[in-house]
Amino acid sequence: MPDSNTSQPIMRVEALTKKFGPFTALNGIDFEVHAGEVHALLGDNGAGKSTLIKILSGVHKPTSGRILIDGREAEFDSPRDASRAGIGTVYQDLALNPLMSVTRNFFMGREISRGPKPFSWLAMDEMARITHDEMVKIGIDISDPSQAVGTMSGGQRQTLAIARAIHFGARVLILDEPTSALGQKQQMEVLKTIQRVRLRGDIAIIFITHNEVHAKLVADRFTFLALGEVIGRGTRADLEGEDIRHLMAGGANISDLQKQLEAVRLSGRAAS
């Protein structure tokens, strides 16, 4: 393992394999995350990123291989199990309900309430206060926790989903393409949020992205996937810009891509 960190990782994945019938989605993935670190998981479409996070968050079960949490082997039968083990996944759709208020979204399914369930009395003030405080902690001061999520910006929604995952005990935070489908400024907001969570020091972040610029801005460690396998990994210091771009393209050289593009251009001209 090229890992020089001596502290125990929060989560370690060993030889993880996932087959869907005859199709091998993941082929022997090794991977680990440490508290206070951002681990960028990069790869093109179809590289196996989604399958990997679905296994880590308990949606799929691996065909073989192990997941270790704090050195102990863990098995997830459902997303609930993974969540209980401290793995919080923030999906691209964020699992937010746009018509409901910020507070109601924050506590959706895990309301603070008193009395016999499910007709128990909601502690709305307490929930609103916690929502506000947790959002402030990672950098967004919402003026009104009773405003509908539909009125928030994409960056604010992302922050809400992250704050919620942390509040409900996530020690490994999986962010699935958090900066895609956002404007430039909101992307920066999300990266700042990631940085603040990182600085807490007790949470490991898995940052899945297409965007090598964003990865380089916040990540401490990189893992590159292509066709279901790890094709490269390293710390921020290990990797230079060209390496990253090379690995992002699934191992192809940028110069190769340029040649291919040139060939297409020439053949197009020849045809016309």
Added chain:
Amino acid sequence: MSQMNPAASGRREADRFNKGGRLRVLLRRPEVGAFFVMVVVIVAIAIASNGVALNPLGLKNNLSIIAQFGIIATGACLLMIAGEFDLSIGSMIGFAGMSMAMMLKWGLPFGLGPATPVTAFFLTLAMTLAIGWLIGFTVVRSGLSSFIVTLAFLFFLRGLTEVCFRLINQSTQISGLPDYKQESWFAWIFGGESFGWLYDLWFALGGNLNRAGEQWVTGLDAKVVWWLLIAGAAAVLMARTQAGNWIYATGDNRESARANGVPVDKVRISLFMLTAFCSTVFAACQVFDTNTADAAKGNLKELEAIAIAVVGGTLMTGGFGTVLGVVFGAVTFGLVANAVFFIPAIDGSYYRVFVGVVLLIAVFLNEGVRKRITGGI
């Protein structure tokens, strides 16, 4: 960046959301459209009827129909907020009414002897809740649209009601049952009177007089109390309990609710049982008030319930709506439905013309309100 505006540097994203003053907050309530429509309708009908619609008898008659609408619309509203429809409400009313009246006339099934209002009601309720559960279970398990599943039950239950009537009763009507509400307190809470003290007070204050100078009207129908109880309980449920949060979450985005651990299937099944409960209460009020039943009872009530929920600001696709809005919607709808009785100059069929117009106006208003609240979704 040399040209940076100093005013802009201190601004945050949060500053863009203007909370506004107290009036603005009030105007952002989801019920505001329904409220204005209701006020306009009350004023218009009071003027057009020369105040007859709001005199002691007019008030009693109006509140009677408003309460009927309100009871079923509350159930329909909660179900719609959870993202589902129930088109079987009207047929369920017919079925429940038939079941109670038939037990009272012909005795309990399986030779269990003569029925009392208590046994007739609770046996019927057990059946309707079971049917409600079955509808919910079918919707949840099959993944079919509740529109289709409950449409099937609309036909099924209406047909079943008629068949039962003909087989056992030889006629699709039952009339002339004993006046149970005189002896049985249980029948009285459905078919009796309520708010007698209010009318006594009105009389004591010099109003509520008939031509002979005696007290004219003695009280409102008991169903008004049922309406207030059901609407009050539903309002608290939606605004202040965990179950309410689950209902909103289920209707807004079912998959994200499920991902956050909301038991969306249980929520939906329970709400189909709630609409069955509301239909049964509606039927009990009718049976114990008039001592009759008819296979056609409750016809088209499901569409009226949905229309009232929509007039009250409930979103057809779920996730948005309030019980208070539906209270306003029921008042609006009930007044419009009854208007033809208080304004003798107009043809009775104008009822549906009014309903259509009010429905469209209210929906346009509510759309505007909702977009202001939710950021244009």
